[in-house]
Amino acid sequence: MLETLPQAVVTGVLLGGLYAVIGIGMSLIFGIMKLTNIAHGDIMILGTFLTMRIAQSLTGNPVIALLLTIVIMLVFAFAIQNFLINKVIAKGAEPALLVTFGLSIIISNALFLVFGANTRTIPSQLVTTNLIRTAHVSVSMMYAVNFIVAVAVIAVLSLVMNKTSLGRAIRAASSDTVMSELLGINTKHMYVYAMMLTVVTAAIAGMLVGMTFPFYPTTGTQYLIIAFGVVVIGGMGSLPGTLVGGIILGLAQLVGANFIGPTYQQLTGFLVLLVILAIRPQGLLSKAVRK
Amino acid sequence: MRAAFGKIKDNLKEGVRENSEHSLKRNVTLGKNAKFIWIAVMAVLLSVPAYAGDYVLNVMILMLFYMVLGQMWNLLGGYAGLVSLGQQSFIGIGGYALAIVSEKYGLPVLLAFAAAAGVSVLFALVISIPVFKMQGVYFTIGTWIVAECLALWFSTWAWAHYAQGYNITVTYRLSATHIYYVALAVGAGSLAVVYFILRSKLGLALMAMRDNASAAEVRGVEIYRTKLKCFLISACVTGIAGAAIYLQQAFIQPSNAFGISWTVSMVFIVVIGGLGTVEGPIIGAVIFVLIRQFLYNFPGFSMVILGVIAITIILLAPRGIMGLVQKWVSIDIFSVRRR
Amino acid sequence: MNNIIEVNGLSVLHGDLRALHDVSMNIESGKIVSIIGANGAGKSTLLNTIMGIHRPAGGTVRFEGGDITGWRTSKIASKGIAMTPEGSRVFADMSVMENLWMGAYLPDAKKARAAQLEKVYGMFPVLKEKSSQLASFLSGGQRQMLSIARAIMMNPKVIICDEISLGLAPVIIQDIYVKVRELNAAGITFLLVEQEIKRSLRHSDYSYVMVKGRIVMEGKSSELSHEAVSDAYFGINQFA
Known part of the structure; x- marks a missing residue:
């Protein structure tokens, strides 16, 4: 057990990076419109399927396919935010939550109708290549790429939110809707932009997930819980916190599995999450509950 | 809280006045005839097996089961302000109680139902400790994670046959008629439970909480107790329904017993029928089952359609079909308001 | 006369409560106009309704002759009306x-x-x-x-200020009003809300007095006497 611990820690941290990219969009949406997007996991898996299909039939290369996927997803994000979520966002948390819940079911079942229930993968050589291989620890290229991309996505998103006019306007809209409107910022448009940023991260996460793990139309819900866990541990709405949240969750899973057994990997992750939720419902890293 | 009650009574009076002034509305009150109408409805439902074929019977069974699930989710989400995505925990527990008691130990089915109710309540009580610390959406997802944990645990649990689950062979000795009467009993029972809750002190506390959050806020402990009671009752009845459902299904596995799709149906049923009404889940369950039956060969398609309907209703008629109906006719079939 | 903002017969309901009764006012371009009134007189409601934060039950708001009633706040702002809400934000x-x-x-x-x-x-x-x-x-x-x-x-073109002097030291208030004058001289129209009568009259060209959601008095600030305003302001408020 102890001799396998270093491997568990390394894999846990790297997996945590992937979890962070999965969760970052959810964190963004929560931070900006106080909405828990139940459809987040399914939107990501929608991205995975799109990338897979485009790579299969058009480009052959998943990274180029990703670009096309992002274009489609941007249109989709515009539609769901503008025509659905924005219509109910002012009526309190519940209707918006239920709308995203409905969306989640629609997306996963539509994927099932189009692609069938089969388990799929996005083939990639990264999975079979090793970056490091020693007696105790080996690091697959895929996991390393996941982690690097995660850090890059979080860094870029933080830059966009903090250093660009659009990012500042989105932040303003989230911290004081009325004041932002008085400055000429259409806050509903900001929500649309935020959702568009979110689906870009979701599409990237979706491609990585599809290359790393097998997936099928209903996988989205699993990743929703992971995203939620990342966001809760990292503090709702905090972007750098998301990375820490992902790493903690990844470690909880792999270190737990290392000592109890690999079949308990997911269970230990969920239990750690439940304990954190019960003890510090506002998240481990958040300063205070923002109201 | 007493002040809040007073205010609500005033509101109710006002509501009544408003209704009588509203000439467009037709008042449909069952009044003194209520008892007879209920007896007639019950008589019709009891006699269904006498003239209906197995197909109709099975559809009725599904409607009854889903109505129960809807009622119990509605009790939490529509009345107690507890939006849960983890009610499948209790369906799974109920189903497994049946499988283990009747299949593994060969004990009577009635005992299995008692176990389903008992273990569900016990489990609800235990998990209420962590999940009641979570507010709003945290509760929503927290309850879901609990259910996912159960699914994972049961699939690694030797005592419960790992992920293979059980065939529930006692079902083979039962006809559709038997199961129909079980479903009818559970259905009528769940309605009675909701009806009596809403007319009881607990019901008044729920109304006060919903309509007047600030006044109810004063008594935090009371709110906690009120919500906990609803959570336990809902768990109990959902657990019993779980046992009944798996008595019909005859086969149980962790992945479907603890699957989120149970709660998906509950949410759709309540949202479509009308959140926070007793009639809503009945209407919702009928629509839900009919759509699923019509599109039986296209399971994904029916869920897409139900999702679209649910979202449309949230956007355009937040109070569901029942809310739309009440706009034109003021129906008071379940006079949960105390006169 | 060239009015940049015209408010006509504006009524606003807050729930069942009527917050504004048939309020009409004209804000002449290039002037400083003040609204005087006690707490709860409906001043903020009026400003918020002009800016589209509240929806009126009746009446119109016009800006540079065009109807802006019920417009989205950001759209109104983009036409050239800025507002500093109560509490700086x-x-x-x-x-x-x-x-x-x-x-x-x-x-x-x-x-x-x-x-x-x-x-x-x-x-x-x-x-x-x-x-x-x-x-x-x-x-x-x-x-x-x-x-x-x-x-x-x-x-x-217009700056609307909701109680900019609230809670500030007199020296700072003085300083802020000097800036208002400067900006006004540069062509910006001001609509100010104040609780203090003296300051309002001193720093504005035209004043409206509001009591309980209605305009009870108006006139050139130089022609309104402190006593008359204060009677309207306090008199009705205290004994009504």
Whole structure:
């Protein structure tokens, strides 16, 4: 057990990076419109399927396919935010939550109708290549790429939110809707932009997930819980916190599995999450509950 | 809280006045005839097996089961302000109680139902400790994670046959008629439970909480107790329904017993029928089952359609079909308001 | 007369409560107009309704002759009306400069951003000093200045100020009103809300007195006597 611990820690941290990219969009949406997007996991898996299909039939290369996927997803994000979520966002948390819940079911079942229930993968050589291989620890290229991309996505998103006019306007809209409107910022448009940023991260996460793990139309819900866990541990709405949240969750899973057994990997992750939720419902890293 | 009650009574009076002034509305009150109408409805439902074929019977069974699930989710989400995505925990527990008691130990089915109710309540009580610390959406997802944990645990649990689950062979000795009467009993029972809750002190506390959050806020402990009671009752009845459902299904596995799709149906049923009404889940369950039956060969398609309907209703008629109906006719079939 | 804002027969309901009764007022272009009234007289409701934050139950608001009743707030703002709401409402997690940039969010203002920033820093040197600090570290008076400066960044035709002097030291209030005069001289129309009669009359060209959601008195500020206003203001308020 102890001799396998270093491997568990390394894999846990790297997996945590992937979890962070999965969760970052959810964190963004929560931070900006106080909405828990139940459809987040399914939107990501929608991205995975799109990338897979485009790579299969058009480009052959998943990274180029990703670009096309992002274009489609941007249109989709515009539609769901503008025509659905924005219509109910002012009526309190519940209707918006239920709308995203409905969306989640629609997306996963539509994927099932189009692609069938089969388990799929996005083939990639990264999975079979090793970056490091020693007696105790080996690091697959895929996991390393996941982690690097995660850090890059979080860094870029933080830059966009903090250093660009659009990012500042989105932040303003989230911290004081009325004041932002008085400055000429259409806050509903900001929500649309935020959702568009979110689906870009979701599409990237979706491609990585599809290359790393097998997936099928209903996988989205699993990743929703992971995203939620990342966001809760990292503090709702905090972007750098998301990375820490992902790493903690990844470690909880792999270190737990290392000592109890690999079949308990997911269970230990969920239990750690439940304990954190019960003890510090506002998240481990958040300063205070923002109201 | 007493002040809040007073205010609500005033509101109710006002509501009544408003209704009588509203000439467009037709008042449909069952009044003194209520008892007879209920007896007639019950008589019709009891006699269904006498003239209906197995197909109709099975559809009725599904409607009854889903109505129960809807009622119990509605009790939490529509009345107690507890939006849960983890009610499948209790369906799974109920189903497994049946499988283990009747299949593994060969004990009577009635005992299995008692176990389903008992273990569900016990489990609800235990998990209420962590999940009641979570507010709003945290509760929503927290309850879901609990259910996912159960699914994972049961699939690694030797005592419960790992992920293979059980065939529930006692079902083979039962006809559709038997199961129909079980479903009818559970259905009528769940309605009675909701009806009596809403007319009881607990019901008044729920109304006060919903309509007047600030006044109810004063008594935090009371709110906690009120919500906990609803959570336990809902768990109990959902657990019993779980046992009944798996008595019909005859086969149980962790992945479907603890699957989120149970709660998906509950949410759709309540949202479509009308959140926070007793009639809503009945209407919702009928629509839900009919759509699923019509599109039986296209399971994904029916869920897409139900999702679209649910979202449309949230956007355009937040109070569901029942809310739309009440706009034109003021129906008071379940006079949960105390006169 | 050239009215930049015309309010006609405006009524607003807050739930069942009528917050504004048939309010009409004209704001002449290039002037400083003040609304005087006690707490709860409906001044903020009136401003918020002009800005589209509240929806009126009846009546119209016109800006430069065009009907803007019921428009989205951001659209009204983009036509050239800036408002500093009660309590400054600066973005606490942004720096002073970022707050000012937020004022220049709209495309036209953004083009003039650098020049406006210089102008604003010239008027409020303290903001230049603290330009890279978070707005949450500013004092109450400095926040109020930032709020006004942010409004100026919008390059508006009208600035509406809701109780800019609330809770500030007299020296600072004096200072702020001097800036208002300067800006007004440069062509910006002002609509000010005040609780204090004397200050209102002194710093404005025209005044309206509001009591319980109605306008009970109006006139040129130089012609309104302090006593008359105060009778309207207190008299009705105390004995009604």
